[in-house]
Amino acid sequence: MSLSLDAAFRNATTGLNAAQAGLSVTSQNVANANTPGYTRKTVVQESATIGGYGMGVRVTGVEREVDNYLRAELRRASSDEARDSTRASILDQVQSMFGEVGGSNSISADLDAFLTQLESVANATESGSERYNLVSAAKSLTDRLNTNAAQVGQVRADTDSKIGDSVEAANAALRQIYDLNARIQRANALGESASELEDKRDIAIASLSAEIDVEIVSGSNGRIAIYTGAGQTLLDESLRQLTYTPVMEPGADAVYGPIKAVAVDPDTLEQLNDGDVLATGGTSDQVTSTIKGGNLAGLLQVRDKDLAALSGQLDTLADNLVERMNAIHNQGTGWPAPSSLTGSTDVAATTPLSATGTFRIAAVAADGTLVAPPLDIDLSTVTSIGDLRDTINASALGPYVSASIVDGKFTLTATGTASGIALSESTSQVTDTDGTVRGLSHHLGLNNLFDGDDAATIEVSKAVVADPGRVATGLLKDTALLAGDVAITSGDNRNAQALAVGVNTAQAMPGVGSLARGNYTLTGYASGIISNIASVSAEASTRASDSAILKEDLSYRDASVTGVNIDEEMSNLIVFQNAYTASARVLTTAKQMFDELLNIVGN
Secondary structure, eight states: HHHHHHHHHHEEEEEEEHHHHHHHHHHHHHHHOOOOOOEEEEEEEEEEETEEEEEEEEEEEEEOOHHHHHHHHHHHHHHHHHHHHHHHHHHHHHHHHOOOOOOOOHHHHHHHHHHHHHHHHOTTTTOHHHHOOOOHHHHHHHHHHHHHHHHHHHHHHHHHHHHHHHHHHHHHHHHHHHHHHHHHHHHTTTOOOOOOHHHHHHHHHHHHHSSSSSSEEEOOTSSSEETTTTOOOESSSSEEEEEEESSSSSOTTOOOOOOEEEEEEETTTTTTTTOEEEEBBBSSTTTOHHHHHSSHHHHHIIIIIIIHHHOOOOHHHHHHHHHHHHHHHTTTTTTSOEEEEEOOOOOOOBOOEEEEEEEEEEOTTTTTBBOOOOOEEEEEOOOHHHHHHHHHHTTTTTTTTEEEEEEEEEEOOOEEEEEEEEEOOOOOEEEEETTTOOOOHHHHTTSSSEOOSTTOOOOOHHHHHGGGSSSSSSSSTTTOOSTTTTTOOTOOHHHHHHHHHOOOOOOOOOTHHHHHOEEEOHHHHHHHHHHHHHHHHHHHHHHHHHHHHHHHHHHHHHHHHHHHOOHHHHHHHHHHHHHHHHHHHHHHHHHHHHHHHHHHHHH
């Protein structure tokens, strides 16, 4: 009987302890019902036995209610949502800078205004105000291109800076996870509950997955290892940190550094190895990345794909504007003819000249008549820029037109009785080192309407801005061959018409980004840029919305497993309360029986 009463005592006592543990965990759940990252805890208990006999109940630990498979899916979805929302947010900002097709505040609108003014000049070549208005329209167009290029460049710079911020956020999360790994391992070794530490670690993992896609591998000692989605190690027994330095002088040709995961000393954060490359360095077209999720993936895609393509499209438009307009403008002459023409191309006397055909130079008086017969240069006999200069100066036109190289630019200056210079490309063809074929004046940039190499540097020729009369509206007459012949007239609008046609003529242009190659007018390509960025932005927004929906669904499902249900906890509270009361009754009854047994034995 005493053995049975002893067992009853032990059973009741362990029952009380188990009920107390259950009550404690339940109160903890209720207290943290609204705590972010908290997971519902449950008491794990089992029947205690000695020698095959039941000896009450034993509490073996406290477990978190977590579906690890579901949580892994949520991490992946969170990485995707962070990537897509980051990209969509930046592209929406960029899209607003470019306006809408047909809108008044856009590149296409400025090109339309430029074309309209060209047509106005063609209809009134003698009007100084129309030429002035044309130059103003041209300046508005180049200013727009400069502004758009600067805006895109600034967003790229900001994006690159955000990559550095994202790397720092990932590193902070990795350091926290590394520290929690050690604390969890220590708690498990001492037989203590590590569930609250595991909650904190999961919060840190969620922060990390928002920056980069990760996969988690659990160890037997409670530690975890973390790898990127591509399998590169981010955390194991050693602490690793990501390294990246944003560029100091961002631009279209900026060279970016790589993103690496390197092992570091946990105390000093001193780098211990060369690490694994997650994203290569170089210019945007050279960067390759294994990072597929998180803010980092979205930022890299925006910087090296979306914005790089947009910069390329703006540069393509600017380059074609410069090439098309200058090719035509260099064929003509302004009224009155300019007294000097200075090229835009850097040259020296020794610069080779690979050219064929003929090139005509005429010296004219104030009334547009020839002061001497024009000079037709057979370019096949000219081998260098110095040779071209000497040929002009040694010719019969030498007393009226002086050729020189000033500050690295080829220059023609009217001298003697000549007041101006008029040029004709005639059949001249100069082959540049890149294979491009241009007329000689175009090659040297003697009579450019636009200067610059890309959208950031394009500008209206300073000479034209200073003197709108230099706008080449007319052509040198082929029939003017003798002194006194009329070479140019104020009413000649042939070249102005050619300029307008040039804007509106479709020509082959390369594909850049998702803007396909094809034949475009300048206005059509500008509209294509605006439509394309709007389309890319809308696609990114749709992806972000879809990713957010999936993340929200998985978050809801995860919360249904890990979240605290107050009604359920109240039910558990009653269960544990009843269990505690019942165990206390058993203990009281056993004590009464034991006291009676002692009285019997004592008597």
